[in-house]
Amino acid sequence: MDWFSFLVAGVMVYLAVFVFITGMLYQIYRWLSVPKTNVRLGIFPKPKSKTARLLKLAKDSFIFPQAFEIDRKMWFFAILFHFALLAVFIGHLRLIQEFSFLFNILGNKGVERFAFISGGSMGIILTVALLYYFSRRFKSPYKDLSVPEDYLLLILLMLVVTMGNHMRFFGDVRVADYREYVHSLFVFKPAFNLGLSVSLSKYSLVAHVFFANLLFIYFPFSKLVHAIGTFAANLIRSE
Amino acid sequence: MTVDKQTEEKLIALLKQKINRQLLYYLDICARCAICRDACHQYVATKDVHYLPAYRAELIRRIYKKYFTRTGRIIPSLYEGKEITDDLLDELYKVTYACTGCRRCMFYCPFSIDTTWVLSVAKTILIAAGKGSPILTELADAAIEKGKNIDLFKGIMLDILKDTERKLQEKVGDPKATIPVEKEDSNLLYVALSGEHTILPAAIIFHQAKENWTLSLFEASNYGYFLGDTAKAKTIAQRIVDEAKRLKVKEVVVTECGHAHRVFKFFYESWAKEKYPFQVSSILEIIHRYLKEGRINLNSKYIKEPVTYHDPCQIGRNYGVFAEPRDIISQVSADFREMNPQREKNWCCGAGGGVVAQPDLDEFRIKTGELKVKQIRQTGAKIVVSPCENCRLQIETLNEKYNLGIRISSIMDLVAYSLLIPREQS
Numbered sequence: 001m002d003w004f005s006f007l008v009a010g011v012m013v014y015l016a017v018f019v020f021i022t023g024m025l026y027q028i029y030r031w032l033s034v035p036k037t038n039v040r041l042g043i044f045p046k047p048k049s050k051t052a053r054l055l056k057l058a059k060d061s062f063i064f065p066q067a068f069e070i071d072r073k074m075w076f077f078a079i080l081f082h083f084a085l086l087a088v089f090i091g092h093l094r095l096i097q098e099f100s101f102l103f104n105i106l107g108n109k110g111v112e113r114f115a116f117i118s119g120g121s122m123g124i125i126l127t128v129a130l131l132y133y134f135s136r137r138f139k140s141p142y143k144d145l146s147v148p149e150d151y152l153l154l155i156l157l158m159l160v161v162t163m164g165n166h167m168r169f170f171g172d173v174r175v176a177d178y179r180e181y182v183h184s185l186f187v188f189k190p191a192f193n194l195g196l197s198v199s200l201s202k203y204s205l206v207a208h209v210f211f212a213n214l215l216f217i218y219f220p221f222s223k224l225v226h227a228i229g230t231f232a233a234n235l236i237r238s239e
Numbered sequence: 240m241t242v243d244k245q246t247e248e249k250l251i252a253l254l255k256q257k258i259n260r261q262l263l264y265y266l267d268i269c270a271r272c273a274i275c276r277d278a279c280h281q282y283v284a285t286k287d288v289h290y291l292p293a294y295r296a297e298l299i300r301r302i303y304k305k306y307f308t309r310t311g312r313i314i315p316s317l318y319e320g321k322e323i324t325d326d327l328l329d330e331l332y333k334v335t336y337a338c339t340g341c342r343r344c345m346f347y348c349p350f351s352i353d354t355t356w357v358l359s360v361a362k363t364i365l366i367a368a369g370k371g372s373p374i375l376t377e378l379a380d381a382a383i384e385k386g387k388n389i390d391l392f393k394g395i396m397l398d399i400l401k402d403t404e405r406k407l408q409e410k411v412g413d414p415k416a417t418i419p420v421e422k423e424d425s426n427l428l429y430v431a432l433s434g435e436h437t438i439l440p441a442a443i444i445f446h447q448a449k450e451n452w453t454l455s456l457f458e459a460s461n462y463g464y465f466l467g468d469t470a471k472a473k474t475i476a477q478r479i480v481d482e483a484k485r486l487k488v489k490e491v492v493v494t495e496c497g498h499a500h501r502v503f504k505f506f507y508e509s510w511a512k513e514k515y516p517f518q519v520s521s522i523l524e525i526i527h528r529y530l531k532e533g534r535i536n537l538n539s540k541y542i543k544e545p546v547t548y549h550d551p552c553q554i555g556r557n558y559g560v561f562a563e564p565r566d567i568i569s570q571v572s573a574d575f576r577e578m579n580p581q582r583e584k585n586w587c588c589g590a591g592g593g594v595v596a597q598p599d600l601d602e603f604r605i606k607t608g609e610l611k612v613k614q615i616r617q618t619g620a621k622i623v624v625s626p627c628e629n630c631r632l633q634i635e636t637l638n639e640k641y642n643l644g645i646r647i648s649s650i651m652d653l654v655a656y657s658l659l660i661p662r663e664q665s
Contacts, residue, residue, distance in 0.1 A: 027267075030263070031260055031263050031264065031267075032260070034258055034259060034260045034263055035259060035260065036259060036260040036261060037259040037260075037261055037262075037509065038508075038509045039505055039506055039509045040505055041261060041353050041356060043342060043346055043351075043556050043557060043583065044555065044556055044557070044558065044559035044561070044583060045559065045561070045583065046559070060349075060351065064349035066346060066347045066348075066349075067274045067348075067349045069347070069584075070274065070276075070277040070278060070347050071274045071276065071277060074272060074273075074274055075274070078272070140288070141273065141276065141282075141286070141288040141291050141294070142271075142273050144288040144291075144294065145271050145273055145288065145291060145293055145294050145297060146271060147271070147297075147317070147318050147319040148316060148317050148318075148319070149317050149318050150271055152317065221308070221309070221310040223267070223268060223269060223270050223271070225267055225268055226267075226268035226269075226270055226350060229264050229267055229268035229350070230268060230349070230350050232264050233261075233264045233265065233268060233350045233351050233352060234350065236261055236264070236351060236353075237345070237351035
């Protein structure tokens with residue numbers, strides 16, 4: 001591994017993971033250390049039982065059906081974006097361990113084909129949704145509401161996704177090589193194997209990891225904390 | 240221009256005091272997606288970004304980012320973090336005192352962000368900077384003065400009540416019918432508004448239901464709440480809570496007044512840090528109870544003209560009474576029509592949150608009432624019923640300005656009138 005790759009795809013990864021975890025814990029601590037107002041801020045009709053309340057919380061947080069009623073376009077792209085995000089997150093788990101059940105069913109070639117189609121389409125969906133998010137920011141009234149943070153996050157996300165797509169569509173490296181790199185991170189000996197070192201994909205990988213690192217470092221201090229805050233805030237809705 | 244150092248420090252200390260967990264969530268998680276765009280009648284009617292719910296809260300968020308977050312202190316420009324300037328305060332004034340507090344944006348927000356809750360902080364800051372709404376301050380102070388000098392007001396009030404009592408006796412045909420005031424151990428303390436129109440129909444209903452009730456010396460409306468001054472709002476509401484305790488009533492019944500429902504049900508106990516020794520109910524719940532228990536019987540379907548119901552935000556979405564008024568209206572009306580949208584999705588009338596009391600917003604509330612006008616027209620109704628004084632005043636104005644050709648009624652009026660029909664006919 002060259003020194004630059006070592007810094008970005010090695011040292012910085014640990015830093016990013018550390019900042020992300022401590023940052024999120026700090027954010028949660030910050031929230032919980034401030035007392036709640038005992039004014040009940042919920043809106044009616046409220047769910048009657050505890051189970052109904054939890055079901056409503058899940059529905060409001062994962063599908064937000066009310067938004068569908070007044071802004072279908074934004075709702076559509078938001079659902080698309082977040083679903084694809086979840087899908088690529090799951091897809092990345094393959095870099096830790098091969099999904100053996102899929103492997104058993106589809107075989108080696110089948111898995112590769114499946115990964116190409118699913119990962120590829122999710123990458124395209126993410127790009128399209130991000131482009132929509134981005135173009136929306138340039139129209140009134142969204143333009144007047146937006147702050148630099150909004151653009152910064154979108155640009156970072158776009159860079160991460162583009163680099164990922166680049167590896168997916170133009171890369172010549174096989175999954176086993178990436179997996180070897182991820183495993184090397186786990187044992188604190190970050191390294192690229194020969195296949196990866198000599199490939200052009202190395203550069204897109206390093207760029208992908210670099211922007212992902214930045215995203216994770218900034219995550220706990222940005223509006224992205226809605227990823228956990230949404231559950232707390234949506235729960236207040238039925239208080 | 241930045242406000243002077245001393246004021247700045249005072250405002251920041253105040254903001255710090257006002258921070259609670261709910262507020263932190265709201266300030267930290269907004270994604271500025273602006274799905275709330277079409278939730279706010281004021282934005283839809285004006286297309287002015289100032290009235291976009293997310294933008295209103297964003298003004299507070301900018302101050303918060305600058306003074307209360309680490310990243311915001313280091314790189315304020317990332318969040319457009321702002322120092323408190325006179326311009327910012329003026330902008331805050333514009334977006335805050337125009338908000339009707341309907342919380343329709345909260346209903347549609349994917350994170351359920353309560354913009355009014357954020358704006359209550361804005362109001363605190365404005366008041367501390369000496370920029371609270373002057374007219375709402377005046378009205379709140381007048382109510383507090385009345386509480387201090389109640390003996391002075393009592394004489395006048397009792398005189399006027401004599402007159403109302405005579406009307407009651409005439410209407411119900413019972414020379415012994417009374418409007419009791421300060422009667423101890425009553426079942427319920429009825430809190431009306433200033434003006435006979437909220438007292439007489441209630442007195443008729445209570446008389447017919449043979450209720451053991453007493454009338455509060457104070458009016459339900461709370462300009463301290465509209466102003467956003469918690470101390471004043473508490474003092475104003477406390478006049479009634481103290482009265483209820485003194486008279487040892489079992490239930491405090493709030494008249495058809497939206498925000499008073501919320502003040503007594505959701506806010507007062509938190510402001511005063513105490514639990515009520517009585518129940519709080521809406522007059523709508525009481526009427527509905529009488530009907531269910533058979534204590535009053537309505538003259539069924541006596542209204543032939545089409546009737547529609549406007550859900551006041553503070554009674555529907557923010558208090559939870561949806562079914563009772565519909566039940567009552569359906570009993571007296573042969574042609575009840577729903578508005579679209581309705582219930583928790585209903586559009587605000589355009590004048591809640593003290594907007595109706597601010598003359599400089601008169602034109603604005605007529606303009607932003609256009610959605611309500613459209614809704615009423617769509618129903619083809621000739622009578623619009625709404626159990627909130629604020630909504631009724633606004634719909635009266637809209638009726639006049641947009642030539643709707645409708646009549647506006649309270650629920651109590653419909654019920655009281657229905658109770659009297661057999662007597663008048665015989």
